[in-house]
Amino acid sequence: MWQATETAWNGGSEVPGAAGAAGVRSGLAQQHLMRVFDEIDYGMLIIDAQGRILHANHLARHELANGRIIMSYGNSLLGSSAEFTSQIQQAMESSFRGQRKLLMMTVGDKELSLAFTPLSHPLEADAPSVLVLLSRQSTCDNLAVRMFARTLNLSPSEESVLMGLCRGLSIADIARQHGVAESTVRSQIKTLREKAGAPSIRRLLHRVNSLPPVVPALRIITPMPHNATEFSHP
Template sequence: MDSQHLLRVFDEIDYGMLIIDAQGHILHANHLARHELANGRVIMSYGNNLLGSNAGFTSQIQQAMESSFRGQRRLLMLVEGEKELSLAFTPLSHPLETDAPSVLVLMSRQSTSDNLAVRMFARSLNLSPSEESVLMGLCRGLQIADIAEQHGVAESTVRSQIKTLREKAGAPSIRRLLHRINSLPPVVPALRIITPMPHNATEFSHP
């Protein structure tokens, strides 16, 4: 597989992915990572370096990167109010190896409701639009009362729709249905919801 095909594969992975060199420069960012960097919610790119959206996040990121370049794996949970993102730092080379050191940074997986496979699953079961909407509500963790209020229907209607959902999916319970949903392959939406950026991460930065 050539490098261009490999980069396209990275873009279809349901996790943001960054590759960072020993100078802290971003060598590659897949689509979800570029989206996260562009919105600046928790992390950002400045001068092509990975930073946090505040000084505390930046300090934690720099410490994790330093540990990774020493061959240690690190997991960060960056949380501030409603903003939350986990980052796993994995060394791609051993400190004693001769190749140029680099670190892989994996970000939190998208929420289940953002996984395109859930929509595909709904269509494979021939769910009605209202049934699909109820399914998405369950995936977001909403209670039956919340879904009913959101749709402007009685709770009994939502319970009936959930019963139909379970029957179509062959799931004996809501828990089993959601387990099946969580086991679906991670399919990234045709996310190009931000201006497409070149694969070469050095060509973008955000102040």
């Protein structure tokens, strides 16, 4: 795949003596692509026909390490319960037959959705593989929200109110959490809207939800290499 891309970049012509340089560029391109995957605010897993995890990006490794709903055992994707594991295996089998599947799993207050997408076509010669996309991170976990607050020069209390709104808390809930009167929270929200140029709370949250996703840098306690076959989970 990378060689084909290099040929396209070179206008479809071979450059004599450029095989070594092309290989180096290909390796660098792959490294950059893996880093790009780590900055996507969806967990991403690539699984081969034997059920082995070929690659897990940053958020997927975080979710696997958490082990509350999904985990890795013997480099295979499993659920935290026999029922979840069975659902995952059935979804993967369907994906290898060319079907797309969506699973929604819940444990307590934790909910995780998994979308299984075949990456190969039955008539193509490449090795079959499946892309598993995990739920998008919570808006409150998007580092861009904190950056948005800094850009607007929000005070710490105003930023805290903004985070409360992002979590879906009511004005009464935010006031109770901060130990202040509801009128104080309403005043802070009014200032928030003015600084953001939003005529309503709905428009304010719309602006927040449309921010580019920025993945927090420190989600994994111990570093894990990109090669999923080499990492282990706590």
